Amino acid sequence: MTTAEYDEYVAYSRQHFEEGLIRAGYIEGDTGWRGTIAHPGGATDVVISFRARFPFQPPRVVPIDPDSVVWSWHRELDGALCLVAEDDHDDLWWTEASAFLEHVTAWFEQADAGWPNDRPDLDLERYFHPSEDQRLYLYDDLAGYPNGFVRFRPSSNNTMRIGSGTRPPKASKHSKDRFGYVADLGDIDVPPRSWQDVAVRIAPDVDLDRRIRNYLVDIVVLIYRRGIHDGAIVLEVWPTEDGGTAVRRLRAAADTTAAKTARAGVVAPLLHGARVAIVGVGALGSFTADLLVRAGIRHLTLVDDDIVMPGNLIRHLVGPEMVGLPKVTAVKRHLVARHEIAADDIEELGEAVSSGDFAMELLASHDLVVDTSADFATTALLHVSAGSARKQIISASIQNDGAAYRVDLLPPPEGADPLPSSRADVDEQPPAVFEAGCGSPISPTPPHVAVEAASATVRHVIGLLIERPVHLSGEVRNLVDPARTAQ
Known part of the structure; x- marks a missing residue:
């Protein structure tokens, strides 16, 4: 396929999809195509827009009123609907507007029913913006640090490794260690999306906010569960000028036997x-x-x-x-x-x-x-x-x-x-070495x-x-x- 043929394919796919939206009653606006999804719980106005890699990525669907739809693990951080799992990318089926709209309707039906038989994806990371710190934070069995303080030390290959410890009273300003706290959030039905969502789930006697304001803690490791599965996320936290707490997710991974053999x-x-x-x-x-x-x-x-x-x-x-x-x-x-x-x-x-x-x-x-x-x-x-x-x-x-x-x-x-x-008899043998x-x-x-x-x-x-x-x-x-x- 030449570049011109590729561009023609992409343009045709987009035009074909837009024609399907017009037939379904959608109207184009500044932010995308606006229309209404009717479902058992009522009717929801949404905006459908194209991602940069369409048709190789499905379109994006966002409720016009983000809070009119119950927040769940099937929403993105910005409120968009999670419509297609990473393991459901066969045949680019979403390029047909009618099939795509049926899928969106089915999403709302599942949301109205409370997501029965929902699979417990452990992807809490996508509900927090990434940190500028590109190091990989490695942790071992977090059961060894229940509601306790930890210390991450620099290691090889641009990694940070977990261990026990709290920030010393007179810690060196030049220290590359980072200090944190491990909190167990228990079972999570709705994913937290801010520090406020996290803080209400942490035991108040820890006084974590004070430690963050005093720069005694700048890493928070969260343990959580969905169904029978355990998850963890490592967050970077720091105080803001208005007295709040900013949060970003760090790149992290378990360095355990279970993780390495899963x-x-x-x-x-x-x-x-x-x-x-x-x-x-x-x-x-x-x-x-x-x-x-x-x-x-x-x-x-x-x-x-x-x-x-x-x-x-x-x-x-x-x-x-x-x-x-x-x-x-x-x-x-x-x-x-x-x-x-x-x-x-x-x-x-x-x-x-x-x-x-x-x-x-x-x-x-x-x-x-x-x-x-x-x-x-x-x-x-x-x-x-x-x-x-x-x-x-x-x-x-x-x-x-x-x-x-x-x-x-x-x-x-x-x-x-x-x-x-x-064994075969080969007529022409390569030169022997x-x-x-x-x-x-x-x-x-x-x-x-x-x-x-x-x-x-x-x-x-x-x-x-x-x-x-x-x-x-x-x-x-x-x-x-x-x-x-x-x-």
């Missing part, structure tokens, strides 16, 4: 107790380990007898600071440093799986063994041992120089056919294939651990190789 997936809690062994922590195995920890696995055994070489890094999880370390040590250090997993929960076994006894011990002491060794003898040994132990392993490998990957569940359950062979110390060519598999194969492997691992296998035998995926198709 996006791990709905099955993550089911995986916390599982024990998984990964045999081979090269490119595929290292990313598999990383994704498993991110998914919720908290007990890992890493098995590999190799060390990290400079040439490994382009396809490996770890960085150049790990060169020379055993791969199991390097991967463990990476996982512990970057994820919520304790060092004691990752076991290093710097040896190859070269005996049946070792294989059987791994199978007996783990819920699942994942073979990413890319070594036929290791895979065969684990396969036979798993059959003897009446257990399954997952074997994942990248084949055909990165043109395919496969994930096998071995042995397949009774009645399931094993995956067919996926050899490296000193290697008796065979270096694999030209690109890094993204290792990550993609690891993702597929983890999907099957999770499926087996929660007893919902993705496929009884596994999967084979043939990939398009841009390097070959370009020739």
Whole structure:
């Protein structure tokens, strides 16, 4: 689409919407299109205006009399109606005026009914203007500071971190620390939009207004609840010349285990107790380990007898600071440093799986063994041992120089056919590249294939651990190789 075509599309969308408003009886004015929404609770005059990014953003609707509509979590700070959730942006449906007006009418119907079955969004931040302070304020478990005083100290990466403390009587004017108070507002039915709204919910014996006037408190952390969900907001406060209190919201986030694992997936809690062994922590195995920890696995055994070489890094999880370390040590250090997993929960076994006894011990002491060794003898040994132990392993490998990957569940359950062979004879091989110390060519598999194969492997691992296998035998995926198709 050219710039001219884009401009034409935007202009047409706006004209089409305006024509729909005219048909509905709306009249254009200085601030937008004025009309009336009829609903069970009566009729409300509104103004509809276009946002700067229309049609890619829905129009804005504001009651002409802001207080004629009950304030709720479905209003913006300026009184506009919250009409479209962030997860409801499919198909730009609001570009049809008739559909949009029906949606506005439905909003008023829900408001008249008191928003039954309302989902408890924790977005109190949008009811306060942002501070000019661009630092990120990090807090841990606020239950440790119930209705207490706190101190935020500068930390790395332009952050401020919470701790206990009050401003000393003779605090240095050059101190970069900021002092505050944590207040629990309890359940909030209507969002506060000013300091007055906040102050009436705080226990009066705190005398917070006096502390703010005397510059003893300039940060207020609010804990609140909606339904079963807990929220928090960090506000910057200061006294005004007329004896009031000004307030702005600060950029803040929880730095807790719960916050850092909330996006791990709905099955993550089911995986916390599982024990998984990964045999081979090269490119595929290292990313598999990383994704498993991110998914919720908290007990890992890493098995590999190799060390990290400079040439490994382009396809490996770890960085150049790990060169020379055993791969199991390097991967463990990476996982512990970057994820919520304790060092004691990752076991290093710097040896190859070269005996049946070792294989059987791994199978007996783990819920699942994942073979990413890319070594036929290791895979065969684990396969036979798993059959003897009446257990399954997952074997994942990248084949055909990165043109395919496969994930096998071995042995397949009774009645399931094993995956067919996926090795291909390629007529035109790329020029082989050899490296000193290697008796065979270096694999030209690109890094993204290792990550993609690891993702597929983890999907099957999770499926087996929660007893919902993705496929009884596994999967084979043939990939398009841009390097070959370009020739």
